[in-house]
Amino acid sequence: MxxxxxxxxxxxxxxxxxxxxxxxxxxxxxxxxxxxxxxxxxxxxxxxxxxxxxxxxxxxxxxxxxxxxxxxxxxxxxxxxxxxxxxxxxxxxxxxxxxxxxxxxxxxxxxxxxxxxxxxxxxxxxxQVSVNPKVIQTPLIAGVAMDGIEVQAIAKVTVRANIGRLVGGAGEETIIARVGEGIVTTVGSSELHKTVLENPDLISQTILNKGLDSGTAFEILSIDIADVDVGRNIGAKLQAEQAEADKKIAQAKAEERRSLAIAQEQEMRAEVEKMRAKVVEAQSQVPLAMAEALRNGKMGVMDYYQLKNIEADTNMRQSLGDEDKKDRDA
Structure with missing residues:
Protein backbone atom coordinates (compact mmCIF):
# COMPACT_ATOMS: atom_id res chain seq x y z
CA MET A 1 0.00 0.00 0.00
CA GLN A 128 -62.82 27.33 31.67
CA VAL A 129 -65.72 26.42 34.02
CA SER A 130 -64.66 29.26 36.29
CA VAL A 131 -64.91 31.68 33.35
CA ASN A 132 -67.89 30.04 31.64
CA PRO A 133 -70.19 28.35 34.22
CA LYS A 134 -71.57 24.92 33.34
CA VAL A 135 -75.01 23.42 33.87
CA ILE A 136 -75.44 20.14 35.74
CA GLN A 137 -78.77 18.37 35.24
CA THR A 138 -80.06 16.05 37.92
CA PRO A 139 -81.89 12.80 37.13
CA LEU A 140 -85.62 12.47 37.80
CA ILE A 141 -86.05 12.88 41.56
CA ALA A 142 -89.27 11.92 43.34
CA GLY A 143 -90.60 13.15 46.68
CA VAL A 144 -93.87 12.52 48.52
CA ALA A 145 -95.91 15.38 49.96
CA MET A 146 -97.86 15.10 53.22
CA ASP A 147 -101.09 14.35 51.31
CA GLY A 148 -99.50 11.15 49.95
CA ILE A 149 -99.06 12.36 46.35
CA GLU A 150 -95.67 11.83 44.69
CA VAL A 151 -94.04 14.80 42.95
CA GLN A 152 -91.29 14.21 40.37
CA ALA A 153 -88.82 16.96 39.46
CA ILE A 154 -85.72 17.57 37.36
CA ALA A 155 -83.38 20.41 38.30
CA LYS A 156 -80.65 22.22 36.38
CA VAL A 157 -77.82 23.51 38.56
CA THR A 158 -75.57 26.26 37.21
CA VAL A 159 -72.15 26.03 38.85
CA ARG A 160 -68.83 27.79 38.60
CA ALA A 161 -65.53 26.16 39.48
CA ASN A 162 -63.92 27.33 42.70
CA ILE A 163 -60.18 27.27 42.00
CA GLY A 164 -59.30 27.45 45.67
CA ARG A 165 -61.30 24.31 46.53
CA LEU A 166 -60.36 22.12 43.57
CA VAL A 167 -57.87 20.20 45.70
CA GLY A 168 -59.88 18.20 48.22
CA GLY A 169 -63.27 19.54 47.12
CA ALA A 170 -66.18 17.25 46.25
CA GLY A 171 -67.26 16.84 42.62
CA GLU A 172 -70.45 16.94 40.57
CA GLU A 173 -71.86 13.75 42.12
CA THR A 174 -72.01 15.47 45.52
CA ILE A 175 -73.81 18.48 44.04
CA ILE A 176 -76.40 16.22 42.39
CA ALA A 177 -76.89 14.21 45.59
CA ARG A 178 -77.36 17.32 47.73
CA VAL A 179 -79.79 18.91 45.29
CA GLY A 180 -81.76 15.66 45.17
CA GLU A 181 -81.90 15.60 48.96
CA GLY A 182 -83.13 19.20 48.97
CA ILE A 183 -85.91 18.38 46.48
CA VAL A 184 -87.09 15.40 48.54
CA THR A 185 -87.01 17.46 51.76
CA THR A 186 -88.91 20.38 50.23
CA VAL A 187 -91.61 18.19 48.71
CA GLY A 188 -91.89 16.10 51.86
CA SER A 189 -92.43 19.17 54.06
CA SER A 190 -95.28 20.49 51.86
CA GLU A 191 -98.79 19.74 53.13
CA LEU A 192 -100.24 19.59 49.60
CA HIS A 193 -98.56 18.50 46.39
CA LYS A 194 -100.42 21.32 44.61
CA THR A 195 -98.30 23.82 46.55
CA VAL A 196 -95.14 22.47 44.92
CA LEU A 197 -96.75 22.37 41.47
CA GLU A 198 -97.95 25.96 41.77
CA ASN A 199 -94.61 27.30 43.08
CA PRO A 200 -91.67 25.28 41.71
CA ASP A 201 -89.34 28.12 42.72
CA LEU A 202 -90.08 27.12 46.32
CA ILE A 203 -87.75 24.16 45.77
CA SER A 204 -85.00 26.38 44.34
CA GLN A 205 -85.18 28.89 47.20
CA THR A 206 -85.14 26.18 49.86
CA ILE A 207 -82.12 24.44 48.33
CA LEU A 208 -80.13 27.64 47.78
CA ASN A 209 -80.62 28.66 51.40
CA LYS A 210 -78.99 25.43 52.58
CA GLY A 211 -75.54 26.25 51.14
CA LEU A 212 -75.16 23.00 49.27
CA ASP A 213 -71.86 24.03 47.67
CA SER A 214 -70.03 23.92 50.99
CA GLY A 215 -66.99 21.66 50.79
CA THR A 216 -67.30 21.17 47.03
CA ALA A 217 -65.11 22.31 44.15
CA PHE A 218 -67.97 24.42 42.76
CA GLU A 219 -69.95 27.51 43.58
CA ILE A 220 -73.68 27.17 42.90
CA LEU A 221 -74.97 30.20 40.99
CA SER A 222 -78.58 29.14 40.47
CA ILE A 223 -80.91 26.14 40.70
CA ASP A 224 -83.74 26.01 38.19
CA ILE A 225 -86.54 23.43 38.14
CA ALA A 226 -86.65 22.22 34.53
CA ASP A 227 -89.61 19.88 34.93
CA VAL A 228 -92.10 19.03 37.68
CA ASP A 229 -94.91 16.48 37.42
CA VAL A 230 -97.32 14.44 39.53
CA GLY A 231 -96.39 10.83 40.16
CA ARG A 232 -98.14 8.02 41.98
CA ASN A 233 -100.66 8.29 44.81
CA ILE A 234 -98.44 6.76 47.46
CA GLY A 235 -100.95 7.37 50.26
CA ALA A 236 -103.73 5.47 48.51
CA LYS A 237 -101.34 2.68 47.62
CA LEU A 238 -100.24 2.34 51.24
CA GLN A 239 -103.87 2.30 52.42
CA ALA A 240 -104.73 -0.38 49.86
CA GLU A 241 -101.76 -2.45 50.94
CA GLN A 242 -102.75 -2.01 54.60
CA ALA A 243 -106.34 -3.06 53.81
CA GLU A 244 -105.06 -6.12 51.96
CA ALA A 245 -102.84 -6.98 54.91
CA ASP A 246 -105.77 -6.59 57.33
CA LYS A 247 -107.89 -8.78 55.06
CA LYS A 248 -105.27 -11.52 55.07
CA ILE A 249 -105.01 -11.32 58.87
CA ALA A 250 -108.80 -11.58 59.23
CA GLN A 251 -108.88 -14.53 56.84
CA ALA A 252 -106.15 -16.24 58.82
CA LYS A 253 -108.03 -15.71 62.09
CA ALA A 254 -111.29 -16.98 60.52
CA GLU A 255 -109.48 -20.04 59.22
CA GLU A 256 -108.07 -20.58 62.69
CA ARG A 257 -111.56 -20.38 64.25
CA ARG A 258 -112.91 -22.73 61.57
CA SER A 259 -110.18 -25.25 62.25
CA LEU A 260 -110.88 -25.00 65.98
CA ALA A 261 -114.63 -25.55 65.39
CA ILE A 262 -113.92 -28.58 63.19
CA ALA A 263 -111.66 -30.02 65.87
CA GLN A 264 -114.30 -29.46 68.55
CA GLU A 265 -116.97 -31.05 66.32
CA GLN A 266 -114.75 -34.07 65.78
CA GLU A 267 -114.19 -34.35 69.52
CA MET A 268 -117.96 -34.16 70.15
CA ARG A 269 -118.59 -36.82 67.52
CA ALA A 270 -116.03 -39.04 69.19
CA GLU A 271 -117.75 -38.53 72.52
CA VAL A 272 -121.16 -39.36 70.96
CA GLU A 273 -119.73 -42.50 69.41
CA LYS A 274 -118.35 -43.48 72.80
CA MET A 275 -121.76 -42.90 74.40
CA ARG A 276 -123.48 -44.89 71.68
CA ALA A 277 -121.04 -47.72 72.20
CA LYS A 278 -121.83 -47.67 75.90
CA VAL A 279 -125.60 -47.66 75.15
CA VAL A 280 -125.22 -50.59 72.78
CA GLU A 281 -123.15 -52.36 75.39
CA ALA A 282 -125.78 -51.62 78.02
CA GLN A 283 -128.58 -52.76 75.70
CA SER A 284 -126.75 -56.02 75.13
CA GLN A 285 -126.79 -56.58 78.89
CA VAL A 286 -130.56 -56.05 79.17
CA PRO A 287 -131.63 -59.53 77.87
CA LEU A 288 -129.10 -61.18 80.13
CA ALA A 289 -130.30 -59.18 83.11
CA MET A 290 -133.95 -60.01 82.30
CA ALA A 291 -133.13 -63.70 81.96
CA GLU A 292 -131.29 -63.57 85.26
CA ALA A 293 -134.27 -61.85 86.88
CA LEU A 294 -136.69 -64.45 85.50
CA ARG A 295 -134.54 -67.28 86.76
CA ASN A 296 -134.21 -65.77 90.20
CA GLY A 297 -137.90 -64.99 90.40
CA LYS A 298 -137.35 -61.22 90.67
CA MET A 299 -139.42 -60.66 87.56
CA GLY A 300 -142.60 -62.46 86.47
CA VAL A 301 -143.87 -63.36 83.04
CA MET A 302 -146.58 -60.70 83.20
CA ASP A 303 -143.99 -58.12 84.03
CA TYR A 304 -142.02 -59.15 80.96
CA TYR A 305 -145.05 -58.85 78.65
CA GLN A 306 -145.98 -55.49 80.16
CA LEU A 307 -142.43 -54.24 79.47
CA LYS A 308 -142.70 -55.43 75.86
CA ASN A 309 -146.01 -53.58 75.46
CA ILE A 310 -144.46 -50.40 76.77
CA GLU A 311 -141.53 -50.78 74.35
CA ALA A 312 -143.88 -51.36 71.40
CA ASP A 313 -145.99 -48.34 72.37
CA THR A 314 -142.85 -46.20 72.61
CA ASN A 315 -141.65 -47.28 69.15
CA MET A 316 -145.08 -46.54 67.66
CA ARG A 317 -145.17 -43.05 69.18
CA GLN A 318 -141.66 -42.36 67.89
CA SER A 319 -142.59 -43.47 64.35
CA LEU A 320 -145.70 -41.30 64.40
CA GLY A 321 -143.62 -38.33 65.56
CA ASP A 322 -141.13 -38.86 62.73
CA GLU A 323 -143.97 -38.91 60.15
CA ASP A 324 -145.45 -35.67 61.53
CA LYS A 325 -142.01 -34.03 61.31
CA LYS A 326 -141.65 -35.11 57.67
CA ASP A 327 -145.08 -33.66 56.86
CA ARG A 328 -144.17 -30.35 58.47
CA ASP A 329 -140.85 -30.19 56.60
CA ALA A 330 -142.66 -30.97 53.32
Whole structure:
Protein backbone atom coordinates (compact mmCIF):
# COMPACT_ATOMS: atom_id res chain seq x y z
CA MET A 1 0.00 0.00 0.00
CA UNK A 2 1.52 3.35 -1.08
CA UNK A 3 1.50 6.56 0.87
CA UNK A 4 -1.45 8.05 -1.10
CA UNK A 5 -3.73 5.10 -0.30
CA UNK A 6 -2.73 5.28 3.34
CA UNK A 7 -3.53 9.01 3.48
CA UNK A 8 -6.95 8.43 1.79
CA UNK A 9 -7.82 5.66 4.23
CA UNK A 10 -6.86 7.92 7.13
CA UNK A 11 -9.09 10.72 5.83
CA UNK A 12 -12.07 8.36 5.36
CA UNK A 13 -11.63 6.84 8.79
CA UNK A 14 -11.38 10.27 10.42
CA UNK A 15 -14.52 11.42 8.57
CA UNK A 16 -16.39 8.35 9.72
CA UNK A 17 -15.40 9.00 13.34
CA UNK A 18 -16.41 12.65 13.02
CA UNK A 19 -19.81 11.68 11.62
CA UNK A 20 -20.41 9.30 14.52
CA UNK A 21 -19.37 11.93 17.04
CA UNK A 22 -21.62 14.55 15.44
CA UNK A 23 -24.56 12.11 15.42
CA UNK A 24 -24.00 11.33 19.09
CA UNK A 25 -23.73 15.04 19.88
CA UNK A 26 -26.97 15.83 18.05
CA UNK A 27 -28.60 12.86 19.81
CA UNK A 28 -27.84 14.26 23.24
CA UNK A 29 -27.92 17.96 22.32
CA UNK A 30 -31.06 19.00 20.38
CA UNK A 31 -29.49 21.95 18.60
CA UNK A 32 -32.65 22.67 16.61
CA UNK A 33 -34.70 22.96 19.80
CA UNK A 34 -32.00 25.10 21.41
CA UNK A 35 -32.02 27.47 18.42
CA UNK A 36 -35.85 27.67 18.49
CA UNK A 37 -35.81 28.44 22.21
CA UNK A 38 -33.06 31.03 21.81
CA UNK A 39 -34.92 32.98 19.14
CA UNK A 40 -38.15 32.69 21.16
CA UNK A 41 -36.60 34.49 24.10
CA UNK A 42 -36.02 31.39 26.22
CA UNK A 43 -32.40 31.07 27.24
CA UNK A 44 -31.70 27.41 27.96
CA UNK A 45 -28.10 26.34 28.56
CA UNK A 46 -26.91 23.43 26.44
CA UNK A 47 -25.85 21.66 29.61
CA UNK A 48 -29.46 21.72 30.83
CA UNK A 49 -30.62 19.98 27.65
CA UNK A 50 -27.91 17.35 28.04
CA UNK A 51 -28.93 16.84 31.67
CA UNK A 52 -32.54 16.25 30.56
CA UNK A 53 -31.35 13.56 28.17
CA UNK A 54 -29.38 11.89 30.92
CA UNK A 55 -32.43 12.05 33.25
CA UNK A 56 -34.52 10.47 30.44
CA UNK A 57 -36.69 13.54 30.10
CA UNK A 58 -37.72 14.59 26.60
CA UNK A 59 -36.52 18.19 26.15
CA UNK A 60 -39.29 18.91 23.66
CA UNK A 61 -41.98 18.21 26.31
CA UNK A 62 -40.34 20.82 28.56
CA UNK A 63 -39.06 23.47 26.18
CA UNK A 64 -42.12 23.74 23.90
CA UNK A 65 -44.54 24.52 26.82
CA UNK A 66 -41.93 26.89 28.27
CA UNK A 67 -41.78 28.77 24.93
CA UNK A 68 -45.58 29.00 24.90
CA UNK A 69 -45.61 30.33 28.48
CA UNK A 70 -42.87 32.86 27.76
CA UNK A 71 -44.69 34.17 24.70
CA UNK A 72 -47.82 34.57 26.87
CA UNK A 73 -45.87 36.67 29.34
CA UNK A 74 -45.47 34.06 32.07
CA UNK A 75 -42.23 33.83 33.99
CA UNK A 76 -41.68 30.17 34.81
CA UNK A 77 -38.66 28.22 35.99
CA UNK A 78 -37.54 25.34 33.81
CA UNK A 79 -36.67 23.28 36.90
CA UNK A 80 -40.28 23.56 38.15
CA UNK A 81 -41.58 22.33 34.80
CA UNK A 82 -39.18 19.40 34.78
CA UNK A 83 -40.06 18.50 38.38
CA UNK A 84 -43.76 18.53 37.55
CA UNK A 85 -43.11 16.34 34.49
CA UNK A 86 -41.12 13.84 36.55
CA UNK A 87 -43.97 13.76 39.10
CA UNK A 88 -46.34 12.56 36.37
CA UNK A 89 -48.05 15.86 35.62
CA UNK A 90 -49.28 17.22 32.31
CA UNK A 91 -47.22 20.33 31.61
CA UNK A 92 -49.19 21.40 28.53
CA UNK A 93 -52.47 21.38 30.45
CA UNK A 94 -50.95 23.38 33.31
CA UNK A 95 -49.47 25.98 30.93
CA UNK A 96 -52.79 26.30 29.06
CA UNK A 97 -54.60 26.77 32.36
CA UNK A 98 -52.14 29.45 33.51
CA UNK A 99 -52.50 31.34 30.22
CA UNK A 100 -56.31 31.12 30.34
CA UNK A 101 -56.34 32.29 33.96
CA UNK A 102 -54.07 35.22 33.13
CA UNK A 103 -56.35 36.30 30.28
CA UNK A 104 -59.41 36.04 32.55
CA UNK A 105 -57.74 37.91 35.44
CA UNK A 106 -57.94 34.85 37.68
CA UNK A 107 -55.26 34.56 40.34
CA UNK A 108 -53.64 31.18 39.67
CA UNK A 109 -50.04 30.35 40.54
CA UNK A 110 -47.97 27.56 39.00
CA UNK A 111 -47.72 25.66 42.29
CA UNK A 112 -51.50 25.71 42.70
CA UNK A 113 -52.12 24.66 39.10
CA UNK A 114 -49.55 21.85 39.42
CA UNK A 115 -51.18 20.64 42.65
CA UNK A 116 -54.61 20.58 40.98
CA UNK A 117 -53.17 18.66 38.02
CA UNK A 118 -51.46 16.09 40.23
CA UNK A 119 -54.70 15.70 42.22
CA UNK A 120 -56.27 14.22 39.09
CA UNK A 121 -58.41 17.17 38.02
CA UNK A 122 -58.28 18.89 34.67
CA UNK A 123 -57.00 22.30 35.70
CA UNK A 124 -57.56 23.82 32.24
CA UNK A 125 -61.18 22.67 32.23
CA UNK A 126 -61.56 24.06 35.75
CA UNK A 127 -60.39 27.48 34.58
CA GLN A 128 -62.82 27.33 31.67
CA VAL A 129 -65.72 26.42 34.02
CA SER A 130 -64.66 29.26 36.29
CA VAL A 131 -64.91 31.68 33.35
CA ASN A 132 -67.89 30.04 31.64
CA PRO A 133 -70.19 28.35 34.22
CA LYS A 134 -71.57 24.92 33.34
CA VAL A 135 -75.01 23.42 33.87
CA ILE A 136 -75.44 20.14 35.74
CA GLN A 137 -78.77 18.37 35.24
CA THR A 138 -80.06 16.05 37.92
CA PRO A 139 -81.89 12.80 37.13
CA LEU A 140 -85.62 12.47 37.80
CA ILE A 141 -86.05 12.88 41.56
CA ALA A 142 -89.27 11.92 43.34
CA GLY A 143 -90.60 13.15 46.68
CA VAL A 144 -93.87 12.52 48.52
CA ALA A 145 -95.91 15.38 49.96
CA MET A 146 -97.86 15.10 53.22
CA ASP A 147 -101.09 14.35 51.31
CA GLY A 148 -99.50 11.15 49.95
CA ILE A 149 -99.06 12.36 46.35
CA GLU A 150 -95.67 11.83 44.69
CA VAL A 151 -94.04 14.80 42.95
CA GLN A 152 -91.29 14.21 40.37
CA ALA A 153 -88.82 16.96 39.46
CA ILE A 154 -85.72 17.57 37.36
CA ALA A 155 -83.38 20.41 38.30
CA LYS A 156 -80.65 22.22 36.38
CA VAL A 157 -77.82 23.51 38.56
CA THR A 158 -75.57 26.26 37.21
CA VAL A 159 -72.15 26.03 38.85
CA ARG A 160 -68.83 27.79 38.60
CA ALA A 161 -65.53 26.16 39.48
CA ASN A 162 -63.92 27.33 42.70
CA ILE A 163 -60.18 27.27 42.00
CA GLY A 164 -59.30 27.45 45.67
CA ARG A 165 -61.30 24.31 46.53
CA LEU A 166 -60.36 22.12 43.57
CA VAL A 167 -57.87 20.20 45.70
CA GLY A 168 -59.88 18.20 48.22
CA GLY A 169 -63.27 19.54 47.12
CA ALA A 170 -66.18 17.25 46.25
CA GLY A 171 -67.26 16.84 42.62
CA GLU A 172 -70.45 16.94 40.57
CA GLU A 173 -71.86 13.75 42.12
CA THR A 174 -72.01 15.47 45.52
CA ILE A 175 -73.81 18.48 44.04
CA ILE A 176 -76.40 16.22 42.39
CA ALA A 177 -76.89 14.21 45.59
CA ARG A 178 -77.36 17.32 47.73
CA VAL A 179 -79.79 18.91 45.29
CA GLY A 180 -81.76 15.66 45.17
CA GLU A 181 -81.90 15.60 48.96
CA GLY A 182 -83.13 19.20 48.97
CA ILE A 183 -85.91 18.38 46.48
CA VAL A 184 -87.09 15.40 48.54
CA THR A 185 -87.01 17.46 51.76
CA THR A 186 -88.91 20.38 50.23
CA VAL A 187 -91.61 18.19 48.71
CA GLY A 188 -91.89 16.10 51.86
CA SER A 189 -92.43 19.17 54.06
CA SER A 190 -95.28 20.49 51.86
CA GLU A 191 -98.79 19.74 53.13
CA LEU A 192 -100.24 19.59 49.60
CA HIS A 193 -98.56 18.50 46.39
CA LYS A 194 -100.42 21.32 44.61
CA THR A 195 -98.30 23.82 46.55
CA VAL A 196 -95.14 22.47 44.92
CA LEU A 197 -96.75 22.37 41.47
CA GLU A 198 -97.95 25.96 41.77
CA ASN A 199 -94.61 27.30 43.08
CA PRO A 200 -91.67 25.28 41.71
CA ASP A 201 -89.34 28.12 42.72
CA LEU A 202 -90.08 27.12 46.32
CA ILE A 203 -87.75 24.16 45.77
CA SER A 204 -85.00 26.38 44.34
CA GLN A 205 -85.18 28.89 47.20
CA THR A 206 -85.14 26.18 49.86
CA ILE A 207 -82.12 24.44 48.33
CA LEU A 208 -80.13 27.64 47.78
CA ASN A 209 -80.62 28.66 51.40
CA LYS A 210 -78.99 25.43 52.58
CA GLY A 211 -75.54 26.25 51.14
CA LEU A 212 -75.16 23.00 49.27
CA ASP A 213 -71.86 24.03 47.67
CA SER A 214 -70.03 23.92 50.99
CA GLY A 215 -66.99 21.66 50.79
CA THR A 216 -67.30 21.17 47.03
CA ALA A 217 -65.11 22.31 44.15
CA PHE A 218 -67.97 24.42 42.76
CA GLU A 219 -69.95 27.51 43.58
CA ILE A 220 -73.68 27.17 42.90
CA LEU A 221 -74.97 30.20 40.99
CA SER A 222 -78.58 29.14 40.47
CA ILE A 223 -80.91 26.14 40.70
CA ASP A 224 -83.74 26.01 38.19
CA ILE A 225 -86.54 23.43 38.14
CA ALA A 226 -86.65 22.22 34.53
CA ASP A 227 -89.61 19.88 34.93
CA VAL A 228 -92.10 19.03 37.68
CA ASP A 229 -94.91 16.48 37.42
CA VAL A 230 -97.32 14.44 39.53
CA GLY A 231 -96.39 10.83 40.16
CA ARG A 232 -98.14 8.02 41.98
CA ASN A 233 -100.66 8.29 44.81
CA ILE A 234 -98.44 6.76 47.46
CA GLY A 235 -100.95 7.37 50.26
CA ALA A 236 -103.73 5.47 48.51
CA LYS A 237 -101.34 2.68 47.62
CA LEU A 238 -100.24 2.34 51.24
CA GLN A 239 -103.87 2.30 52.42
CA ALA A 240 -104.73 -0.38 49.86
CA GLU A 241 -101.76 -2.45 50.94
CA GLN A 242 -102.75 -2.01 54.60
CA ALA A 243 -106.34 -3.06 53.81
CA GLU A 244 -105.06 -6.12 51.96
CA ALA A 245 -102.84 -6.98 54.91
CA ASP A 246 -105.77 -6.59 57.33
CA LYS A 247 -107.89 -8.78 55.06
CA LYS A 248 -105.27 -11.52 55.07
CA ILE A 249 -105.01 -11.32 58.87
CA ALA A 250 -108.80 -11.58 59.23
CA GLN A 251 -108.88 -14.53 56.84
CA ALA A 252 -106.15 -16.24 58.82
CA LYS A 253 -108.03 -15.71 62.09
CA ALA A 254 -111.29 -16.98 60.52
CA GLU A 255 -109.48 -20.04 59.22
CA GLU A 256 -108.07 -20.58 62.69
CA ARG A 257 -111.56 -20.38 64.25
CA ARG A 258 -112.91 -22.73 61.57
CA SER A 259 -110.18 -25.25 62.25
CA LEU A 260 -110.88 -25.00 65.98
CA ALA A 261 -114.63 -25.55 65.39
CA ILE A 262 -113.92 -28.58 63.19
CA ALA A 263 -111.66 -30.02 65.87
CA GLN A 264 -114.30 -29.46 68.55
CA GLU A 265 -116.97 -31.05 66.32
CA GLN A 266 -114.75 -34.07 65.78
CA GLU A 267 -114.19 -34.35 69.52
CA MET A 268 -117.96 -34.16 70.15
CA ARG A 269 -118.59 -36.82 67.52
CA ALA A 270 -116.03 -39.04 69.19
CA GLU A 271 -117.75 -38.53 72.52
CA VAL A 272 -121.16 -39.36 70.96
CA GLU A 273 -119.73 -42.50 69.41
CA LYS A 274 -118.35 -43.48 72.80
CA MET A 275 -121.76 -42.90 74.40
CA ARG A 276 -123.48 -44.89 71.68
CA ALA A 277 -121.04 -47.72 72.20
CA LYS A 278 -121.83 -47.67 75.90
CA VAL A 279 -125.60 -47.66 75.15
CA VAL A 280 -125.22 -50.59 72.78
CA GLU A 281 -123.15 -52.36 75.39
CA ALA A 282 -125.78 -51.62 78.02
CA GLN A 283 -128.58 -52.76 75.70
CA SER A 284 -126.75 -56.02 75.13
CA GLN A 285 -126.79 -56.58 78.89
CA VAL A 286 -130.56 -56.05 79.17
CA PRO A 287 -131.63 -59.53 77.87
CA LEU A 288 -129.10 -61.18 80.13
CA ALA A 289 -130.30 -59.18 83.11
CA MET A 290 -133.95 -60.01 82.30
CA ALA A 291 -133.13 -63.70 81.96
CA GLU A 292 -131.29 -63.57 85.26
CA ALA A 293 -134.27 -61.85 86.88
CA LEU A 294 -136.69 -64.45 85.50
CA ARG A 295 -134.54 -67.28 86.76
CA ASN A 296 -134.21 -65.77 90.20
CA GLY A 297 -137.90 -64.99 90.40
CA LYS A 298 -137.35 -61.22 90.67
CA MET A 299 -139.42 -60.66 87.56
CA GLY A 300 -142.60 -62.46 86.47
CA VAL A 301 -143.87 -63.36 83.04
CA MET A 302 -146.58 -60.70 83.20
CA ASP A 303 -143.99 -58.12 84.03
CA TYR A 304 -142.02 -59.15 80.96
CA TYR A 305 -145.05 -58.85 78.65
CA GLN A 306 -145.98 -55.49 80.16
CA LEU A 307 -142.43 -54.24 79.47
CA LYS A 308 -142.70 -55.43 75.86
CA ASN A 309 -146.01 -53.58 75.46
CA ILE A 310 -144.46 -50.40 76.77
CA GLU A 311 -141.53 -50.78 74.35
CA ALA A 312 -143.88 -51.36 71.40
CA ASP A 313 -145.99 -48.34 72.37
CA THR A 314 -142.85 -46.20 72.61
CA ASN A 315 -141.65 -47.28 69.15
CA MET A 316 -145.08 -46.54 67.66
CA ARG A 317 -145.17 -43.05 69.18
CA GLN A 318 -141.66 -42.36 67.89
CA SER A 319 -142.59 -43.47 64.35
CA LEU A 320 -145.70 -41.30 64.40
CA GLY A 321 -143.62 -38.33 65.56
CA ASP A 322 -141.13 -38.86 62.73
CA GLU A 323 -143.97 -38.91 60.15
CA ASP A 324 -145.45 -35.67 61.53
CA LYS A 325 -142.01 -34.03 61.31
CA LYS A 326 -141.65 -35.11 57.67
CA ASP A 327 -145.08 -33.66 56.86
CA ARG A 328 -144.17 -30.35 58.47
CA ASP A 329 -140.85 -30.19 56.60
CA ALA A 330 -142.66 -30.97 53.32
Missing amino acids: DSNSTALFGVLFTSFILIILIALFLRFVPIGLWITAHFSGVNVPVGTLIGMRLRRVSPHKIIQPLIKATKAGLNLDIDELEAHFLAGGDINTVIDALIAAQRANIDLEFEQAAAIDLAGRNVFEAV
